Amino acid sequence: MRNSIWDPTAKTAAESAAESWRARPAAQQPEWPDADELRSVTAGLEKSPPLVFAAECDLLRRRMAAVARGEAVLLQGGDCAETFAGTTTDGIHGKLKTLLQMAAVLTHAAALPVVKIGRMAGQYAKPRSQNQEHRDGVTLPSYRGDAVNGLEFTAASRRPDPQRLRKMYEASTTTLNLVRALTTGGFADLSQVHAWNRGFVADSHVGEQYEELADEIDRSLAFMKACGVDTRELGTAEFFVGHEGLLLDYEAALTRTEAESGRTYATSAHLLWIGERTRDLDGAHVEYFSRIDNPIAVKLGPTTSPDTVLGLLDRLDPDRDPGRLTFVVRAGAERIRDLLPTLVEKVNAEGAQVCWVSDPMHGNTITAASGHKTRRFDAILDEVRGFVEVHDALGSHPGGIHVELTGDDVTECVGGGNAVLAEELHHRYETACDPRLNHTQSLDLAFRLARMYRERGPVNARPRSLR
Numbered sequence: 001m002r003n004s005i006w007d008p009t010a011k012t013a014a015e016s017a018a019e020s021w022r023a024r025p026a027a028q029q030p031e032w033p034d035a036d037e038l039r040s041v042t043a044g045l046e047k048s049p050p051l052v053f054a055a056e057c058d059l060l061r062r063r064m065a066a067v068a069r070g071e072a073v074l075l076q077g078g079d080c081a082e083t084f085a086g087t088t089t090d091g092i093h094g095k096l097k098t099l100l101q102m103a104a105v106l107t108h109a110a111a112l113p114v115v116k117i118g119r120m121a122g123q124y125a126k127p128r129s130q131n132q133e134h135r136d137g138v139t140l141p142s143y144r145g146d147a148v149n150g151l152e153f154t155a156a157s158r159r160p161d162p163q164r165l166r167k168m169y170e171a172s173t174t175t176l177n178l179v180r181a182l183t184t185g186g187f188a189d190l191s192q193v194h195a196w197n198r199g200f201v202a203d204s205h206v207g208e209q210y211e212e213l214a215d216e217i218d219r220s221l222a223f224m225k226a227c228g229v230d231t232r233e234l235g236t237a238e239f240f241v242g243h244e245g246l247l248l249d250y251e252a253a254l255t256r257t258e259a260e261s262g263r264t265y266a267t268s269a270h271l272l273w274i275g276e277r278t279r280d281l282d283g284a285h286v287e288y289f290s291r292i293d294n295p296i297a298v299k300l301g302p303t304t305s306p307d308t309v310l311g312l313l314d315r316l317d318p319d320r321d322p323g324r325l326t327f328v329v330r331a332g333a334e335r336i337r338d339l340l341p342t343l344v345e346k347v348n349a350e351g352a353q354v355c356w357v358s359d360p361m362h363g364n365t366i367t368a369a370s371g372h373k374t375r376r377f378d379a380i381l382d383e384v385r386g387f388v389e390v391h392d393a394l395g396s397h398p399g400g401i402h403v404e405l406t407g408d409d410v411t412e413c414v415g416g417g418n419a420v421l422a423e424e425l426h427h428r429y430e431t432a433c434d435p436r437l438n439h440t441q442s443l444d445l446a447f448r449l450a451r452m453y454r455e456r457g458p459v460n461a462r463p464r465s466l467r
């Protein structure tokens with residue numbers, strides 16, 4: 001950055017200010033065995049080009065402002081943990097196609113623009129409940145994502161390796177490059193709505209529903225063309241990327257200040273979020289996030305208090321700027337209806353317009369009899385339904401969803417379209433961390449959420465107090 005040609009010779013004052021997090025306790029950071037090696041890797045990253053640019057982050061911030069105002073819907077999705085080995089054309093293609101299909105379903109039903117963010121091109125680090133993992137009498141450090149160590153259960157693989165931060169940057173670059181090519185090079189053209197389903201199971205109920213919708217979109221496009229509307233704008237998709245800003249050494253190394261505006265950005269992604277385990281008001285993550293100008297999000301788990309939410313609002317969105325802050329609620333199906341109303345009311349009473357988004361995955365994780373970590377599709381759906389119900393009752397906007405998904409036909413979550421049975425979990429259980437929705441389950445969720453939006457009716461048909 002710095003006027004687009006960025007000068008790596010010295011940190012600007014704003015970049016130095018963005019280092020203030022170092023004086024605070026940083027939760028969930030790896031114990032890097034070699035501090036000199038870490039410094040040498042981050043020094044290399046400081047000299048590397050940014051992955052995203054300020055104008056793109058500002059554009060996403062404007063799109064998120066539309067979500068906050070109830071004029072758009074957010075769809076964010078991708079792997080729980082991206083892996084270096086999973087950085088393949090097919091893998092990236094599959095996730096992108098799934099997200100584009102879900103977005104088409106939601107746009108059609110909600111009659112609102114869908115802001116699309118991949119949980120992609122940077123989601124390589126994981127916070128963990130336990131620092132160590134025990135297997136057959138052997139204890140090793142937990143897997144913390146490919147950015148830190150390897151999944152294989154050996155001492156060598158589990159040793160944190162700072163060189164992995166460089167690999168994270170490279171894998172993110174590769175992914176983002178393909179995503180940019182696919183979303184702007186014709187593949188995301190709405191006239192390809194049928195082609196996005198190619199290679200996926202089309203003979204299920206969900207597949208049939210999708211084909212019907214795609215026919216309808218085709219007919220609408222033909223109608224628009226016949227009326228003389230220029231549909232070329234539908235030839236590309238606006239697509240952003242985001243990940244949990246967990247590894248602060250990595251994020252700090254990619255933080256840049258734009259010379260012209262003096263604004264400081266995390267340039268590893270358009271949007272970063274703070275996880276449930278690192279949102280301590282006095283901690284390093286909140287401090288770092290308070291210094292960057294990207295649109296940001298914070299996860300809110302089942303024990304979140306209204307005071308914490310107000311504290312986060314003051315620290316991260318002091319100007320009450322719509323689009324700046326998103327709260328991603330992941331309370332669990334059993335808690336969402338009790339927890340959310342007070343939080344929304346408190347924020348509203350502050351006059352703040354944040355985006356409210358549902359992550360129906362992380363509060364609904366259970367262990368199956370087979371020992372697999374899994375999630376029931378019904379619980380996921382119930383949390384989304386509870387989230388929408390609460391917003392309906394309060395007259396606020398259910399801004400969208402943030403989900404862990406893949407385009408692959410994995411068997412990690414139970415139920416949903418083409419129901420996966422608990423006994424089938426071992427068939428294709430491929431996640432490096434938490435269970436993801438497969439392609440059919442993802443589309444199924446999109447159709448069901450679409451129905452909820454449709455039942456609410458178009459925005460301008462709702463009484464003004466309910467918009």
Ligand SMILES: O=C[C@H](O)[C@H](O)COP(=O)(O)O
Pocket residue numbers: 080126127128129130362433434
């Ligand atoms: O994705 C979120 C967390 O990293 C994950 O749920 C942690 O899993 P754990 O509880 O097995 O450590």
Ligand SMILES: C=C(OP(=O)(O)O)C(=O)O
Pocket residue numbers: 080127244274275276277299300330362
């Ligand atoms: C760790 C995650 O979620 P949470 O912080 O909500 O547990 C995640 O989304 O990867």
